[in-house]
Structure formats: C-alpha cells, structure tokens
Amino acid sequence: MNTFAHIKPIAQYKKVSYYSVSIDDGDTSLFEDFVKNHTTENKNKLDHILNWLKEIGNNYGARTDYFRPEGETADTSALPPQGISRKPQYTEYGKKKANSLRLYCLRANESVVFLFNGDIKTDRKAQNCPNVKPHFKLANKLTKAINTAFIEGDINWNDNWTEISYNEDLIIYF
Template identity: 75%
Template sequence: MNIFAHIKPIAQYNKVSYYSVCINSEENSLFEEFIKKHTKENNEKLDHILNWLRQIGINYGAKPDYFRPEGETADTSALPPKGINRKPQYTEYGKKKANNLRLYCLRANDSVVILFSGDIKIKDKAQDCPNVKRHFKLANRLTKAIDKAFHEDEIIWNDDCTQIIYKEDLQIYF
C-alpha cells in the first residue's frame, strides 16, 4: 500500500511560515493531531512548545539554534530547543525543568518549518523510546520525501524563500 502525504498550511508569522502534512486522505494534519492529543494530556508542556513556535515565528526566524537536532538526517529537528535557561522557559512545580514533550519537524530554512508530531520522550535516544520512536521514524521518512520533492521541483520556493509553492493536489509518497 502506498502511503502519501499532502502539505497543509498551519500559520504564517512575519518571520516564519509553518506547514504540516496530512497522511493519505486525513483532514487533520499530524501537527493538529499532536495538539489535540497533548491539549488533554500535557497542556503546560504543549503551551511551552506553542510559545516557542510563536516566538520563532514573530521574533527570531527559524534559526538552527532554536531547534534540537534529533534526526537520522541533518534536516529533521525537534522542539523545544535544548537548555532550560532559554526563554520561554518551561517550569514544573515552580522550578525550571527540561520539557520532555517533543515535536518533530523539518526546518526547511530560516523562514519555513514543516511540523510533524511527537510525544513525551522518556529515553535518551528517540529511536529507543517507546513513546516517540514511531513519530521520530515518521518524521525522518517525511523529511526525506519532502527533500526529494524539493529536488524534483514538486515543491519550490517563492521569490524571497519565505514560503513554499506546490500544487494543491501534490501527493508526496514515502
């Protein structure tokens, strides 16, 4: 069975355009499903990541320092970035703490990020974690497929490389 994804715009800020992907004919994107799940289960950790997305989108741009390299390829990344002293900070029971909720993504450039999904990471390595392993592997497969679509000009950049252009019916097989 062929599995495909199509791209869905999520949000546009002055410095970053965010996209996600829908698998097969699903209406909700991976990112929208991630939000739905973690709004119920991990709301404070999710808010921390959503605040990072807003800060990156409004103030900073998608600079590599704001993402944690956590993929099998150089392009797959995760949020939140490393370090408990970065703002916005995550606190639990009044103490600064590392947020172990991971959102996997593709930082295509400083202006475009494609958001996938994730979960609570309980092991040092994503590929060893029963919670995030499938999200991690899917993010790596999608990153490779999207990179291929860029190389084959199925996805192209707008004139100033701040957004991507693709046919509405584009199907990315992975």
C-alpha cells in the first residue's frame, strides 16, 4: 500500500509562505502535529522555533544559512539554525543554550518552505536518535516526493518564484 500526502498551507508572511502536508487522509498536517506535541512539555523550545519562522518569514526570507543541514539529501534541513548567538536566541535558566528541538523541513527556495515534524534530538546524528529518527526519515522521503512533484509539473512556481500553485486534490505518493 502506498502512503500519500496532501499539501496544506500553514502561514504566509512578507517574504515566505509556509506549507506542510497531511498524511493519508489525516485532518492535521505534520507541522500542526509538531506544534500540538510540543506545546506543553517543550513550550519554550517550540516558541523559539516559531519565533524563527516569523523572523525568517517577515525579515530575511528562507536563506540557506537560516536552516540547519541535517538531511540525507541537500534539500532536507531543520530549524532552528545553528549557533546560539543568533537572534531570536534560546535561553534556558537565564543562559544562552542550543535548542535541542528539531523541526524538519524542505526549503524549496527563499520564498517557500515545507514544514514537517520533529522532536528533541539526543544524539549528534539524527539517524541515530530514537526521538527524531522517524521524523528525519519521513522528512527525507517527503522532500524527494515533493521535489519529484515539482519536476513533473504537479507543483508549479508563479512567474517570480515566490509562490506555488497546485491542484487542491494533488496526491503526493512516497
């Protein structure tokens, strides 16, 4: 049996439009599940990532240096960006600290980002971490499938490559 996904718009800011996908016939997207799963236990870490999404979306655009290269392919990445000195900063007990929560995504270009799911990373490599490994592997599969949909013309760019168009009934198999 094939697994499939539908594209779901998440948010549109001045410089970036964010999308996610819902798997099979699910009502919520992977990103919405991510937010729901981390709202209570990891609220500060989640808020840090959500602030980065706003900051990137309104002020910078989805430049590669704002995304953490963690994927098996060059296109799969994660948030938050590397480095603890960048703003917005994550602090724990009043000290700057690296945020261990990972949100996997596909930075399609500087204007379009697909947000998937993630968790607390406890190992240096995502594929070795029991928490993030399933999200990491799924993000890599979805990245390949979405890139294929672009190549096959199922997802198209507008004239200035700032937005995508697709049939609402588009099914992406992976």
